Amino acid sequence: xxxxxxxxxxxxxxRQFSSYLYQKHMASGLMSGRRRxxxxxxxxxxxxxxxxxxxxxxxxxxxxxxxxxxxxxxxxHIHVCDGSDEENASLVELMIRNGMLKKITSDKYENxxxxxxxxxxxxxxxxxxxxxxxxxxxxxxxxRFGSKAFLGNWMSIESMDFQMNRIRFPSSxxxxxxxxxxxxxxxxxxxxxxxxxxxxxxxYVVASMRIMTRMGKKVLDHLxxxxxxxxxRSLHSIGRSLGMLSTWPCDPDSTLIAHFxxxxxxxxxxxxxxxxxxxxxKCFALRIASSLAQKEMxxxxxxxxxxxxxxxxxxxxxxxxxxxxxxxxxxxxxxxTLPGWKVxxxxxxxxxxxxxxxxxxxxxxPESGFFGVVPxxxxxxxxxxxxxxxxNTIFTNVAMTNSGDAYWExxxxxxxxxxxxxxxxxxxxRWTRESEFTAAHKNSRFCSPAHQLEIIDPAxxxxxxxxxxxxxFGGRRERVVPLVYExxxxxxxxxxxxxxxxxxTAASLEGTIRKINHDPFAMRPFFGYNCGHYFQHWLDMxxxxxxxxxxxxxxxxxxxxxxxxxxxxxDPKFLWPGFGQNSRVLEWIFRRTDNEDVAIPSPIGxxxxxxxxxxxxxxxxxxxxxxxAIRKDDWQREVQGVREFFEDQLPKDLPQPLWRELEKLExxxxxMT
Numbered sequence: 001x002x003x004x005x006x007x008x009x010x011x012x013x014x015r016q017f018s019s020y021l022y023q024k025h026m027a028s029g030l031m032s033g034r035r036r037x038x039x040x041x042x043x044x045x046x047x048x049x050x051x052x053x054x055x056x057x058x059x060x061x062x063x064x065x066x067x068x069x070x071x072x073x074x075x076x077h078i079h080v081c082d083g084s085d086e087e088n089a090s091l092v093e094l095m096i097r098n099g100m101l102k103k104i105t106s107d108k109y110e111n112x113x114x115x116x117x118x119x120x121x122x123x124x125x126x127x128x129x130x131x132x133x134x135x136x137x138x139x140x141x142x143x144r145f146g147s148k149a150f151l152g153n154w155m156s157i158e159s160m161d162f163q164m165n166r167i168r169f170p171s172s173x174x175x176x177x178x179x180x181x182x183x184x185x186x187x188x189x190x191x192x193x194x195x196x197x198x199x200x201x202x203x204y205v206v207a208s209m210r211i212m213t214r215m216g217k218k219v220l221d222h223l224x225x226x227x228x229x230x231x232x233r234s235l236h237s238i239g240r241s242l243g244m245l246s247t248w249p250c251d252p253d254s255t256l257i258a259h260f261x262x263x264x265x266x267x268x269x270x271x272x273x274x275x276x277x278x279x280x281x282k283c284f285a286l287r288i289a290s291s292l293a294q295k296e297m298x299x300x301x302x303x304x305x306x307x308x309x310x311x312x313x314x315x316x317x318x319x320x321x322x323x324x325x326x327x328x329x330x331x332x333x334x335x336x337t338l339p340g341w342k343v344x345x346x347x348x349x350x351x352x353x354x355x356x357x358x359x360x361x362x363x364x365x366p367e368s369g370f371f372g373v374v375p376x377x378x379x380x381x382x383x384x385x386x387x388x389x390x391x392n393t394i395f396t397n398v399a400m401t402n403s404g405d406a407y408w409e410x411x412x413x414x415x416x417x418x419x420x421x422x423x424x425x426x427x428x429x430r431w432t433r434e435s436e437f438t439a440a441h442k443n444s445r446f447c448s449p450a451h452q453l454e455i456i457d458p459a460x461x462x463x464x465x466x467x468x469x470x471x472x473f474g475g476r477r478e479r480v481v482p483l484v485y486e487x488x489x490x491x492x493x494x495x496x497x498x499x500x501x502x503x504x505t506a507a508s509l510e511g512t513i514r515k516i517n518h519d520p521f522a523m524r525p526f527f528g529y530n531c532g533h534y535f536q537h538w539l540d541m542x543x544x545x546x547x548x549x550x551x552x553x554x555x556x557x558x559x560x561x562x563x564x565x566x567x568x569x570x571d572p573k574f575l576w577p578g579f580g581q582n583s584r585v586l587e588w589i590f591r592r593t594d595n596e597d598v599a600i601p602s603p604i605g606x607x608x609x610x611x612x613x614x615x616x617x618x619x620x621x622x623x624x625x626x627x628x629a630i631r632k633d634d635w636q637r638e639v640q641g642v643r644e645f646f647e648d649q650l651p652k653d654l655p656q657p658l659w660r661e662l663e664k665l666e667x668x669x670x671x672m673t
Contacts, residue, residue: 051177052087053080057220058180059229062197066180069199069235074171075178081206083216091203099247100204101394105404110391114406115204116426117273117397120252123443124275124282126525129153129257131287132160133529139261141532141653151524151531151649160258160267168254168269172237176201182220183213183280185289185352185366189222190463192298192352192364194289196232198279205236205277208394208447211369213280232264232288234279239270248272259283261291261528274371274396274445285350285366287528294529294537297544298354302522304332305347305363305466307457308586311340316590319351319363319550320472321522323502327474327557327578329372333384333455336583338614343583344457345384346466347450348372353468359546362465367450374398374444376410381579384455385446393448397426399439408440469593474555475502475519480638481556482628483576483613484585485605486592490542492605493552495661497521498535498654499642500554518645532653539655551593554605555585559627575627577618584614602630603668632672639666 048070055063057080070078081087092113095101104112130153131139140152155163179200186193198209209215223229239251255270266283268276275282289300302321309315322328332348347365356362372385374395379386389395399407401421412418418432423439425431431439450456459466473496487493498520518524520531527534542549560572588608591598598612607628615622642662646654 048075049077051077051079053082053180055080057217059224061229062231065197065233066199070178072165072169073173073178073237075173075176075201077177078180079177080180081182081216083210083218088207088210091207095203095207102400104395104400104406108390108405112390112393112395112406114398114400115394115396116248118246118248118250118252119427121248121250121271121273122397122441123273124525125255125257125271127153128255130155130160130259131528132157132258132260133262138530141530141650144648144651147648149649152527155258157260163256164258164267164269168239168256169235169237172239172269173201179203179206181206181209181215182217183209183215184219185213185280185285186364187461187463188214188218190364192354192463192465193366194232194292195219195223195230196234196280196284198234198236200236200277202236202238202272202277204272208274208278209280211394211447211449212278212367212371214368232266232284234266234284236268236277236279238272257283259287259528261288264288274447281367281371282526286523286526289352289528290526290534291528294533297541298352299541301351301353302349302526303351304328304349305351305365305468306332306334307344307346307459307466308590309342310590316469316593317346317363317466318470318472318586318589319353319468320474321497322474323519323522324373326476326502329370329385330382330579331582333382333453334583335383335580337580338583338587341583341587344455345453346457346460354465355544355547356464359548360467361548361550363468364465365450365460369450370446370448372446374408374446375440375442377408378410378414380413381410384453388453389446389448391452393446395444395446397441397444399423399425399431408444409438468550470553470589471550472553472555473497473500473521474557475500475522476558477502477556478558478560478572480634481554481559482607482630483559484553484555484588485602485607486599487552487605490549490552491539491657492661494535494538494542495658496552496554496605497538498658501641530653532650532655535658536655539657553589557582561626575623581618588613603635603672604630604665632669635669639669
């Protein structure tokens with residue numbers, strides 16, 4: 001363990017040696033030869049000018065944290081955020097002046113802006129993201145000898161503290177302002193809410209956190225009056241970029257993101273991209289929160305929550321886990337094609353769920369905004385999102401026309417005249433329909449307030465949360481996996497989540513195009529502790545006395561025609577139309593939560609009875625036989641793939657009930673004729 005930690009440390013230090021020398025040179029020049037930080041022997045004699053708000057707003061523990069990190073990072077100024085409109089307007093004006101933001105000037109958009117990042121800072125950096133705990137086996141599973149681990153990265157606390165406090169953060173904010181962001185994940189005052197304090201030198205982070213979290217002085221006022229002043233400490237710096245005149249400063253060669261679950265702390269250095277810098281999002285709401293949830297007996301999940309109401313007015317809530325860019329936002333904002341049915345959105349990305357006193361699993365959306373993938377979003381695929389993002393939105397890495405319109409792939413049929421418009425791509429190149437590169441980056445994003453969504457659920461900020469009656473898992477599978485099936489029980493459902501696989505997406509910088517990855521619970525990049533222990537926690541949640549367990553399902557909107565049945569020149573088409581037609585699958589799930597007799601057993605789970613899935617009116621006709629085909633040879637390979645994954649990545653940590661579920665699946669598949 002010690003050897004592995006030292007190897008990681010030396011590897012990181014080699015990569016960052018030149019950057020470290022540069023930063024040391026810069027700091028020594030700016031500080032007239034004085035040393036960089038207290039760890040090098042001296043406390044720098046600098047005063048910190050508080051230019052907005054007051055440190056007196058902070059309770060003592062928070063104030064001590066701010067002062068400690070200000071001494072380390074050495075900002076010129078400190079700005080304590082109040083979350084007001086006036087504050088936001090001044091920060092937006094500052095970013096426009098500095099070239100970090102451009103205003104989208106088209107009349108179609110109101111108060112919308114575009115940020116264009118450095119080409120090296122466009123996604124999460126999973127290989128530079130670590131869980132730091134005293135024991136490696138508490139943070140990540142022990143893999144089979146000779147195998148490469150991909151269910152999380154561990155570094156010792158001592159090694160990471162050296163990387164952060166001796167190499168990166170010292171003097172990293174010289175010449176900048178440290179913004180102090182008090183924020184709440186969940187409605188302020190909710191028994192399900194958690195609180196944090198992010199310190200950052202990026203005004204882009206402040207403006208985005210104002211959208212994505214409940215942020216500002218109201219959070220501090222609540223904590224001041226509360227007996228429980230527990231908060232997550234979060235420190236972020238964009239780092240010192242060699243391109244000092246860049247409109248998007250970052251330090252990608254030295255980027256490092258660390259989570260310390262045992263001391264409730266997050267440190268992120270070198271990246272301004274939202275997934276790495278908005279520390280309330282994946283870092284807190286999934287990685288740190290999943291660790292808290294294990295200790296406190298609740299769930300922090302990469303899930304949407306939607307409410308669905310049938311024509312008789314009965315409403316149910318569903319949570320669903322999909323990897324990034326697999327249709328989570330589109331499902332959360334679904335416009336049903338079935339007459340009389342209605343879907344409303346509680347959240348599109350993260351769900352926190354806890355049992356109430358009556359055994360109901362209640363969920364909240366801890367966020368207050370949407371940070372969605374833009375390409376593919378259109379009036380056809382997601383009309384509600386398209387309407388919402390035309391106001392008070394920060395776009396990142398989309399294209400812009402000379403008439404001031406935002407543009408991205410998927411808008412070809414929208415109100416943008418591509419024949420007349422001149423389009424400048426996200427990376428500053430002239431783009432036309434004939435270009436071999438994309439106009440918008442494939443991981444470009446919109447950051448938009450949730451409250452302005454037309455179909456936001458009336459209970460989306462209910463402090464008690466909403467009752468979850470079904471949980472869906474799914475991913476992109478072009479073959480093998482049918483449209484929908486139901487698990488036989490809770491333990492089988494946990495197995496379904498643990499064995500999820502999906503085609504990779506653009507949301508990670510290291511993603512490989514068209515490779516099927518194991519992505520258990522859609523949490524592979526987001527586990528805050530050993531995922532084998534996480535699986536056990538899910539099993540334990542099923543054993544809570546008096547728990548009213550939701551039914552668990554698996555869905556796959558992306559199955560395609562079999563290539564073997566097509567001409568050599570034909571490309572396989574999707575078997576299911578998707579989008580609003582997915583409401584037909586939700587209708588069947590709705591009926592199953594009422595235990596209606598509309599399902600039959602199959603080797604992999606319960607599937608719809610013949611005629612139970614309403615496909616009336618869909619054109620062209622759906623090939624239901626192909627859509628629900630369960631082939632013995634395909635599923636034998638699927639079983640083998642899951643077995644290899646478990647044996648390779650979790651030989652010591654996989655709970656025994658999941659081994660038994662795999663064996664039962666193998667027996668059922670073997671018995672197929």
